[in-house]
Amino acid sequence: MSQAADRAAGRAAMGRERFDVIVIGGGHAGCEAAAAAARVGAAALLITQKRETIGAMSCNPAIGGLAKGTLVREVDALDGLMGRIADGAGIQFRVLNRSKGPAVRGPRAQQDRALYRAAMQAALDAQPNLTIREGTGAVLGDGESIPAPRVVLTTGTFLRGLIHIGERQIPAGRVGDAPATGLALTLERLGFRLGRLKTGTPPRLDGRTIDWAALEAQEGDEPPEPFSFLTAAITRAQVPCHITATGPEGHDLIRRNLARSPIYSGAIESRGPRYCPSIEDKVVRFADRSSHQIFLEPEGLTDHTVYPNGISTALPEDVQRALVATIPGLERAAVLRPGYASSTTTWTRAS
Template sequence: MFHVKHFDVIVVGGGHAGTEAAHAAARMGVQTALVTLRQRDIGVMSCNPAMGGLGKGHLVREIDAMDGVMGRMSDKGGIQFRLLNRRKGPAVQGPRAQQDRQLYQKSMLQETLSRENLTIVEGETVDFLMDGQRVAGVVLADGSEISAHEVILTTGTFLRGLIHIGDVSYSGGRMGDNPSIKLAERMDAFALPKGRLKTGTPPRLDGRTINWDALEMQPGDEDPAMFSFMSTSPEARQISCGITHTNERTHEIIAANLERSAMYGGHIEGVGPRYCPSIEDKIVRFADKSSHQIFLEPEGLTDHTVYPNGISTSLPEDVQHDYVHSIFGLEQAKITQPGYAIEYDYIDPRALTLELRVKSV
């Protein structure tokens, strides 16, 4: 049981947003608690082990300009740096860096452990301490109570998280992690306007079973654009990513099994992101295209896992095997983890003030 009872600020959730929020509070000199399920998961990249891109690259740099940590950690963990839209104007250029999952996670955890005024608390937040209409702290699953002047929630994909692979669905915050059900149910009492979102992830591949020799390879930029204004050059060894494409056979396999996809079989009510559609979405929405590009992105310098960027899916595992093996260079590829869709609650941002405070509580 946790004995220190009071902090100035409690941050719930140790993902990208929660870690930044906790560091920001601690830098201001106030005693801050970061409540997360497992300390070792701080800095874990849930989906694609890359940082930045169009729009998101600007965001990371803005965070860095305010002395945030993501930019510096990305420069430590980056194994391939590319400035997207280099031929266009600076407003639409996006810095992106493929990350070594372990390097990034290790750097972020170390930075968080060494931050003055910041205490990591392991536990699941299941309830709030209330002082009238004011949230005055949190209650953990083991019954511990921690009070605070301010409580910051960073919910990610965990609130009532539901994982879908074909017609199989089960609760999860991400693959291998429990969802946050009790906190979601507790927040129902606040009667906040909510909705469901969904995002997807591709099957992970064993890089040793990919025919790299047959594939086009894409190196990083010769003069890398770093995220942090404090960095001068990459710290890790740099790598190339492979490029391949779906083909008409791939599209036939997917089209023939559309109704078995969680997305198209009616299992998902959440709305998907506009800018990273699943492969099923691409086949339906861009029916005139006979192929789609796939980037084969290694997840680390010492990790054989490869992230095939461009084929996220919620199709059943057998269909995933068939369509992956129809792709050039992946004929013998071994799938180490199936792709899946994840659906979760989000709070309608119109329930928040301009300071991102909940208006009604």
């Protein structure tokens, strides 16, 4: 009898459900961790707040990029899911830095959010040895305790998460989803050192209100280059992105309202990632520049939502709308959802 069969028989004999590995969080990392554990024969349990948001792309609707594209291919080489699913849900593929050496090239694929989420959920549902439950920890909200010798936390922005939009603060892991507060308190009680990490996202725009004719189109590569070594060719229809930029009027608007941004008002006491600066940071740090490039990225083949990559912001909603209106091609663009900064808990072992 195999080790996996031995474990299954032991669980059955005990008369209660037991798992070898529990993964908490159904984002990119959690999906890969749960699937990897199940692939090697472990009885794995994936716990997530909402089953329907497993595989949801909370921020940028793209996979890969500089350095990150290499990581996706490494995950694929270990039989991970992301590369294969991105190849099936991708709607524009580009290799960044193609004119430079192979060591610095970065494969990147714009994704259809709905297709990616559905494909990830289908892959996990089809994975033997994997169970999915809704909850927020190994002790669930209803008090049920689920034992396991190993627990993997992949909580992303949810761990005692806080959303900042101007002067407003909203406890949330992302828009519409509650934070994992109890889990953060448990880590603190166990002696872990907690800190804070800041990231952000731009406002979402209604593509039907954008002046596309005034903008430069950016086509994908032809032929598109897959992520996965198992993908023979990309067969899905590809779409263009478009390019625009901020200007002096928008920069002046940002400077006049810096005190209303939680990034500069002192409302956020956390460190931000160097690779994802807000538009406020760009205007302050690079004061000599009169413009910053923006890539208008579609979020799906049947979705009118557009992601303006390059203007991540936590400014108040009225300032965000005014800023968008200063950008060429976006003068009459409708803001579907404001951008925000997300401050979340991180942890390390106590020294």
